[in-house]
Amino acid sequence: MQDIIKGIIQKNNSKIMMVVLDGLGGLPVHGKSELEVADTPNLDMLARNSACGLHIPVSPGITPGSGPGHLALFGYNPIEWQIGRGVLEALGLGIDLKKTDVAIRCNYATIEKGIIKDRRAERIPTDKSKKITERLQEKIRKIDDVDVIFAPGMEHRFAVVLRFPKPLEKGSADIKDTDPQKEGNPPVAVTPGTTQAEKVAEVVEKLIKAVSAVIRDQKKANFILLRGFSQVPHIPHFADIYGLNPLAVAAYPMYRGLAKLIGMDAPAITGDVQEEIKFLKQNYKKYDFFFLHVKKVDSYGEDGNFKGKAEQIERFDRDLAQILALDPDVLIITGDHSTPSLLKGHSWHPVPVLLKSPYVFGGLCKSFSERECTKGELGIFPTINLMPLALANALRLKKFGA
Amino acid sequence: MQDIIKGIIQKNNSKIMMVVLDGLGGLPVHGKSELEVADTPNLDMLARNSACGLHIPVSPGITPGSGPGHLALFGYNPIEWQIGRGVLEALGLGIDLKKTDVAIRCNYATIEKGIIKDRRAERIPTDKSKKITERLQEKIRKIDDVDVIFAPGMEHRFAVVLRFPKPLEKGSADIKDTDPQKEGNPPVAVTPGTTQAEKVAEVVEKLIKAVSAVIRDQKKANFILLRGFSQVPHIPHFADIYGLNPLAVAAYPMYRGLAKLIGMDAPAITGDVQEEIKFLKQNYKKYDFFFLHVKKVDSYGEDGNFKGKAEQIERFDRDLAQILALDPDVLIITGDHSTPSLLKGHSWHPVPVLLKSPYVFGGLCKSFSERECTKGELGIFPTINLMPLALANALRLKKFGA
Numbered sequence: 001m002q003d004i005i006k007g008i009i010q011k012n013n014s015k016i017m018m019v020v021l022d023g024l025g026g027l028p029v030h031g032k033s034e035l036e037v038a039d040t041p042n043l044d045m046l047a048r049n050s051a052c053g054l055h056i057p058v059s060p061g062i063t064p065g066s067g068p069g070h071l072a073l074f075g076y077n078p079i080e081w082q083i084g085r086g087v088l089e090a091l092g093l094g095i096d097l098k099k100t101d102v103a104i105r106c107n108y109a110t111i112e113k114g115i116i117k118d119r120r121a122e123r124i125p126t127d128k129s130k131k132i133t134e135r136l137q138e139k140i141r142k143i144d145d146v147d148v149i150f151a152p153g154m155e156h157r158f159a160v161v162l163r164f165p166k167p168l169e170k171g172s173a174d175i176k177d178t179d180p181q182k183e184g185n186p187p188v189a190v191t192p193g194t195t196q197a198e199k200v201a202e203v204v205e206k207l208i209k210a211v212s213a214v215i216r217d218q219k220k221a222n223f224i225l226l227r228g229f230s231q232v233p234h235i236p237h238f239a240d241i242y243g244l245n246p247l248a249v250a251a252y253p254m255y256r257g258l259a260k261l262i263g264m265d266a267p268a269i270t271g272d273v274q275e276e277i278k279f280l281k282q283n284y285k286k287y288d289f290f291f292l293h294v295k296k297v298d299s300y301g302e303d304g305n306f307k308g309k310a311e312q313i314e315r316f317d318r319d320l321a322q323i324l325a326l327d328p329d330v331l332i333i334t335g336d337h338s339t340p341s342l343l344k345g346h347s348w349h350p351v352p353v354l355l356k357s358p359y360v361f362g363g364l365c366k367s368f369s370e371r372e373c374t375k376g377e378l379g380i381f382p383t384i385n386l387m388p389l390a391l392a393n394a395l396r397l398k399k400f401g402a
Numbered sequence: 403m404q405d406i407i408k409g410i411i412q413k414n415n416s417k418i419m420m421v422v423l424d425g426l427g428g429l430p431v432h433g434k435s436e437l438e439v440a441d442t443p444n445l446d447m448l449a450r451n452s453a454c455g456l457h458i459p460v461s462p463g464i465t466p467g468s469g470p471g472h473l474a475l476f477g478y479n480p481i482e483w484q485i486g487r488g489v490l491e492a493l494g495l496g497i498d499l500k501k502t503d504v505a506i507r508c509n510y511a512t513i514e515k516g517i518i519k520d521r522r523a524e525r526i527p528t529d530k531s532k533k534i535t536e537r538l539q540e541k542i543r544k545i546d547d548v549d550v551i552f553a554p555g556m557e558h559r560f561a562v563v564l565r566f567p568k569p570l571e572k573g574s575a576d577i578k579d580t581d582p583q584k585e586g587n588p589p590v591a592v593t594p595g596t597t598q599a600e601k602v603a604e605v606v607e608k609l610i611k612a613v614s615a616v617i618r619d620q621k622k623a624n625f626i627l628l629r630g631f632s633q634v635p636h637i638p639h640f641a642d643i644y645g646l647n648p649l650a651v652a653a654y655p656m657y658r659g660l661a662k663l664i665g666m667d668a669p670a671i672t673g674d675v676q677e678e679i680k681f682l683k684q685n686y687k688k689y690d691f692f693f694l695h696v697k698k699v700d701s702y703g704e705d706g707n708f709k710g711k712a713e714q715i716e717r718f719d720r721d722l723a724q725i726l727a728l729d730p731d732v733l734i735i736t737g738d739h740s741t742p743s744l745l746k747g748h749s750w751h752p753v754p755v756l757l758k759s760p761y762v763f764g765g766l767c768k769s770f771s772e773r774e775c776t777k778g779e780l781g782i783f784p785t786i787n788l789m790p791l792a793l794a795n796a797l798r799l800k801k802f803g804a
Contacts, residue, residue, distance in 0.1 A: 027761055058802050059403055060783060061790025062410075065803035078803065079406065088804045228804075343761065346801055348794040350779075371763055371779070380781035 002075060002241050004400065005388055009243040014394035016244070017290045017328035020073060021316060022066070022255075023298030024335025025054075025351045025370055027342045029306050034341060035352065035369040038310040040317040042324075043333065043354075047368035051360035053378025054350035054370065055386060057337055063348045069336030070258050074238060074291075075387030083261070084173065084230020090159045091257020093151035094268070097232045099167040102200050104226045107179065108132065108156045108215075111223035114186050119179060120156040121221035132221060133158045139214050143206045156221070162203055168231060171196040175204060179225040187225060200229075237263030238289075242391060247283055249276045250293035259291060272296075273315070277322050284326055292323070301339030309341050330393045331356040332386065333368075350380050357393035404477060404643050406802065407790055411645040416796040418646070419692045419730035420788075422475060423718060424468070424657075425700030426737025427456075427753045427772055429744045431708050436743060437754065437771040440712040442719040444726075445735065445756075449770035453762035455780025456752035456772065457788060459739055465750045471738030472660050476640060476693075477789030485663065486575065486632020492561040493659025495553035496670060499634045501569040504602050506628045509581065510534065510558045510617075513625035516588050521581060522558040523623035534623060535560045541616050545608045555655075558623070564605055570633060573598040577606060581627040589627060602631070639665030640691075644793060649685055651678045652695035661693060674698075675717070679724050686728055694725070703741030711743050732795045733758040734788065735770075752782055759795035 026034035057064040057072040058079065067088055068078030086103035097103060108129060110118040133152040140148050147163040174193035180186065190208070192201040208224065216222050238246050240263070248259030248266035256266035265287070269279050273294055280292060294316055300308035323331070334353035337346050352373040365372040374380070378389070391397045428436035459466040459474040460481065469490055470480030488505035499505060510531060512520040532554040539552040549565035576595035582588065592610070594603040610626065618624050640648050642665070650661030650668035658668035667689070671681050675696055682694060696718055702710035725733070736755035739748050754775040767774040776782070780791070793799050 028763060028765075031765075033763070059406070059790065060787035061792075061794035061799060062406070063794065063799060063801045065801050068803040082803060085804050340761070347761070348791075348799070349761075371766060374766060374777070374779055374781070380783075 001384065001388065002236070005075070005391065005397070006241050008398040008400055009391070010396055010398050011243050012394070012396060013288075014329035014396060015288050015290070016330045016332075016390050016394050017292065017323065017326070018073065018332045018390065019292045019294065019323065019334070020070070021294045021297045021313065021333070021335050023301045023337060023339025023346065025338025025340070025347070025349050026301065026309065027340035027347070027349065029342055033370055034301070034306060034309045035313060036371070038313040038317070040313060040368060042317045042320040044367040046320070046333070046356055047354050047365045047372065049362040050354040050356040051362065051378050052352070052354045052365045052368070052373045052376025054373050054380045055334065055353050055383040056350050056380065057383040061348050063346045064337045065346065066254065066336060067258060069383075070255065072383035073334070073336055073386060074262060075241070075384050076235065076262070077384055081233055081235055083233060083258075085228025086159065086173070086230040087232055088254060088257070089153070089228065090151060090161050091261070092254030093153055093159050094253040094257075095149060095151050095159065095161055096260065097161065098163065099232060099234075100164045101232065102162045102164070102168065102173045103230055104160045104162070105228040106158050106160050107225045107227070108158070108221035109223045109225045110220040111187070116180055116183055116185060116187060116223070116225070118220065119183055119225060123155045124221050126154050129153070129156060129158065129221070132215060136211060136214055140207070140210050143203050143210065146203050148207065160207070160226070162200065162207070168200070169196045172200050173197065173229040173231045175201050175229040177227040178208070179227050187223070232261060235262055239263055242289070242387065243396070244289040245287050246289040246291065247287040248291045248293070249280050250291070251276055252293065252295045255293045255295070264291065273319055277319060281322070281326065290328070297335070298339045301341050302345055304341050304344040306341035329357065330390050332390055334386070351383070353378065353386065355389060355393060359393050403786070403790065404638070407477070407793065407799070408643050410800040410802055411793070412798055412800050413645050414796070414798060415690075416731035416798065417690050417692070418732045418734075418792050418796050419694065419725065419728070420475065420734045420792065421694045421696065421725065421736070422472070423696045423699045423715065423735065423737050425703045425739060425741025425748065427740025427742070427749070427751050428703065428711065429742035429749070429751065431744055435772055436703070436708060436711045437715060438773070440715040440719070442715060442770060444719045444722040446769035448722070448735070448758060449756050449767045449774065451764040452756040452758040453764065453780050454754070454756045454767045454770070454775045454778025456775050456782045457736065457755050457785040458752050458782065459785040463750050465748045466739045467748065468656065468738060469660060471785075472657065474785035475736070475738055475788060476664060477643070477786050478637065478664070479786055483635055483637055485635060485660070487630025488561065488575070488632040489634055489663070490656050490659055491555070491559070491630065492553060492563050493662050494655030494657070495555055495561050495659070496655065497551060497553050497561065497563050498662070499563065500565065501634065502566045503634065504564045504566070504570065504575045505632055506562045506564070506606075507630040508560050508562050509627045509629070510560070510623035511625045511627045512622040513589070518582055518585055518587060518589060518625070518627070520622065521585055521627060525557045526623050528556050531555070531558060531560065531623070534617060538613060538616055542609070542612050545605050545612065548605050550609065562609065562628070564602065564609070570602070571598045574602050575599065575631040575633045577603050577631040579629040580610070581629050589625070634663065637664055641665055644691070644789065645798070646691040647689050648691040648693065649689035650693045650695070651682050652693070653678055654695065654697045657695045657697070666693065675721055679721060683724070683728065692730070699737070700741045703743050704747060706743050706746040708743035731759065732792050734792060736788070753785070755780065755788065757791060757795060761795050
């Protein structure tokens, strides 16, 4: 579909705003979902005057990770474009990845006589883990002609990026996880799955040895396990497909990282939604597509905190006036997936969406909720259809065929 | 999609029950459909608290046979996996088919001077038919190096399996039906459609001659007509894709046969729905997926008996308590296709479905009917999405992507 879209794009001065309340969809607890319980007069009014519906990020029944969820929102088929674990981890820790890179998700582990005693080094505290990672970065900057970038993470987790001097071929990161998955086993040998990966595997082996030399005398966290070897996908850029100049406004690194993967501008910002909106206002003139990411809705859902999630939705409802004041031509409010507090995690449930533009019907939904959105004019549809709908409503798509 | 499902399956102790009321969907007569007329307090209550919708087995406007309808329910693309009639018939009559086999659906017919007088030999009684078939099996065990297996069926129907000494090439069963479809015509000559089928066609010709030699002196049932020449497809097993241990509970042979084709346990049982439910209860501990087939709803639809079909639905409604008492984690009640009494046959209309689990909204449909299901949270969707939804609601699917 992106090929067809690319062929009928026309530019104009319209602005499209896509607000992603991470993990927006929920499930009823005592009869009502988080969205149904939350007092959201502004969202409800918007829903009454918008095209509403529910979208399915990957396929019915499939629970999307954040990567697939966002790619689908941006119009990329999340089954075709699968982002590796290492890449997501590195992006989340704020590393800008290049085509020369292999990204790896790493764990500190405890080893004794060649046997993994604890795959997570007793979940060492983040501050201690960070110190070790910083020491490793000091001692290890290069292996042969490959730059090594360490990025501290939470508890026993961190990321490593191997930056080669030249862009890597496809398949170069096809290396087996070294994590044996069960304690009491030796680590899995570094095993390349393709000939292209052999060179990378050599560097990885040297890396493990170099790291061991630095940390092997520690009682715990004296070894590392490596997983999710991956490269950035050769994914077409958002601007090239849609003719839009996009800005990502996201306080959480992983979402900026995902946006950067498809060529969005995603300057580092910190703070809460207020800060994000402030940044959005400052940059509103310079761009014509805005991805505004609101993380906290998902976080409370993941914690199983029904009331907290509802409150975050209410908080956003109060912030909405500022976004409406910018008066974008097309305003979409939705999520990247559902995160029902009941399930304490992402879920497969279709995600409510509202699309405000001068070219919709409205009048079908009384409020903004999962159940009301089933009555909306957009129906239940694959998430990748949302970008074409946004472009159409911005009058940025020419007729297909004569 | 089955590839992706297979990659994210996780096992747990949940139980999934799929009840298939064959030919469930109907059409209005005097303003109301069979489901709308039927008094179904239990189904209606269930619908109010379940995820409801309508599913399309093959594609909009396409009327599915029983094979495609059921394959789609089990998550197999019915366009990709087309099962021959002979195979279905033979499996249903309890023959375990191999890659060396060609299965054929047969009829006893009455022939006079080379002209078919009755294509069904006046629907001779099952016991008489069985005796003839047993006699044929006694007399004919081999044709050349090919084993011949006869399986008695209902009334004039039976099946023959030709078991060749070696696995057959694809296309080996591409032989025209010998049934002329209309009385007053001679039987159609055995005609192979491919070079691979020529050898099989030779054996079939010899078979017809051998059978004639045995039965030609009977007044009726003195000839056989052969249809649906087919080989077993190399279809992946249900258990291998979904990690479920499935039991088919079906009194009608063809549905057991279909289930066996995808590796389900499908022990022979007889009797009505009561007997099926008894069998289900006895085996409930040993399995984690249950396909319960209720045939009669379809039978009355096929007969154009509106009232009879509605009564069969009401009868099932009364039986429902016993199924609910088993308390499966996920309960699906639906059909394999619609069979409106108005059309006296299968139809293309989307099939109503309800899915009960702790992770649904409900509250959108007042009762269980075609029209009410259009308001449900599942929308109108391809039938092959039902299995992923069942697995998701049983919490048997991990997240896709990070």
